[in-house]
Amino acid sequence: MNFTPLGKRVLVKRVEEANTTSSGIIIPDNAKEKPSRGEIVAVSSEVSELKKGDEVIFGKYSGNEVTLDGDLYIVIDVDDIFGIIG
Amino acid sequence: MNFTPLGKRVLVKRVEEANTTSSGIIIPDNAKEKPSRGEIVAVSSEVSELKKGDEVIFGKYSGNEVTLDGDLYIVIDVDDIFGIIG
Amino acid sequence: MNFTPLGKRVLVKRVEEANTTSSGIIIPDNAKEKPSRGEIVAVSSEVSELKKGDEVIFGKYSGNEVTLDGDLYIVIDVDDIFGIIG
Amino acid sequence: MNFTPLGKRVLVKRVEEANTTSSGIIIPDNAKEKPSRGEIVAVSSEVSELKKGDEVIFGKYSGNEVTLDGDLYIVIDVDDIFGIIG
Amino acid sequence: MNFTPLGKRVLVKRVEEANTTSSGIIIPDNAKEKPSRGEIVAVSSEVSELKKGDEVIFGKYSGNEVTLDGDLYIVIDVDDIFGIIG
Amino acid sequence: MNFTPLGKRVLVKRVEEANTTSSGIIIPDNAKEKPSRGEIVAVSSEVSELKKGDEVIFGKYSGNEVTLDGDLYIVIDVDDIFGIIG
Amino acid sequence: MNFTPLGKRVLVKRVEEANTTSSGIIIPDNAKEKPSRGEIVAVSSEVSELKKGDEVIFGKYSGNEVTLDGDLYIVIDVDDIFGIIG
16 A cells, blocks of 8 residues: 655554553543554655654544555544654 | 646546455445545646646545536645545 | 726626536536636736636635626635636 | 724725616616625725725625714725725 | 733723714714724834824724723724724 | 743732722722733743733733632733733 | 653643642632643653643643553643743
């Protein structure tokens, strides 16, 4: 799959969040509700803050879902990404 | 047909999206609902990010439909185009 | 009639759109509904993208109707004109 | 009467529009409804596009009515004036 | 009383408008309704268009009323003042 | 208490307004309703228009109340302060 | 845990506010309701006004909650932080 985002956009693959904390405690569903995690798959040439492979946190309802080769991704503006993990 | 978009606009011919994934699985209609694919047919002189022939993804409800020589196109602002495929 | 638009405005005479396609098929009314065609009759000194005589497409509900010498025109901002035909 | 508009404003005296076209046809009231005509009576020092005596067309609901020496005028931003007649 | 407006603000003392025109005709209340007259009492150091003593016209519902030493004034942005009388 | 406002903000201690005018007339409650008085307690390094000790007037519903060491203050943007008294 | 905020954002750990004032008076719940306190845990490279360890006050409903290693934080724009305590 080859997709080049335009503008200030990046392409993100949503990451399944673990249901347990590092200390093994199970997090109830509503505590995980608001933000989402994902991995950067492609970035626009106008985006310098992020690169392929970065794991990021973003608002759950930000961006637009796109299907490429049958897989679901999110195209999202870099301004809607809260930050980088790790 | 000869049409020159003004401003930051491009003229797009919507592309029928395949109903099956690359692995042959049929995608139900609602999974395809949000974004649309199209081919760039004409660009304004103010648009440098795209050229004729580019296959693009854009929001389903972005832009305005226009009929030229009996064919349906979409005039859309380049800022509403998510990215280029391939 | 002599009218000089101000700002980024142009004066447009709406053009009756043909009810048949180039291949002779009659277009039902709702398929023609959204954009409108017109001919540029006058341009503001601040508008360089368009000139008298250009045939243009614009949003049906854009601009303001004005009556000059008993004829109906549309005063419309150049940013609301999608592009030039021909 | 002496009034100096501030900002991008001009002072306009509304002009009674003729009820007949140049070819003598009576225009029904609703056909005249949207824009208004007026004559420029005073301009702010920040306005260069218009001068005293210009006959202009503007949106019927633009500007603010003011009473000066018992006469009714409209104070209106130059950006809300569509153009100059004649 | 000593008050220095900040930003683009001026301090205005509302003026009672005469109920008769210069030709002696009594103006009914609703004809006077929309704009208000006042005298400039103090100006911010950022305001150059107006000076103390200017008689101005402004929108009836613009600005904020303030009470200083028991008297009522209006603090209003210079952009909301239509113009200067006299 | 030590608090440094950020941005264009200042910290204000609301001042009880006297119920009588300088001439001894009692002001009814609703006449005092709209704006509020206060004393500047701290200013952001980005604010140059105001200094500690200034008595100011501001919109009653502007800013945010904060409790510091059990006392109530208002953090307010300098643009929402109408002017300085005295 | 390692998180780098993007844009003008900072990462904040909410601080439990004491229920008593410095003079020992218990503050009823509603008096504490509006703003929140927190400690800066990480700042974007675009933020110069704040550093790790700063104790800040911010609007209770500003920012977005994120869970990192099972702990709850707030990602918030520096413009929504009222000021620094201490």
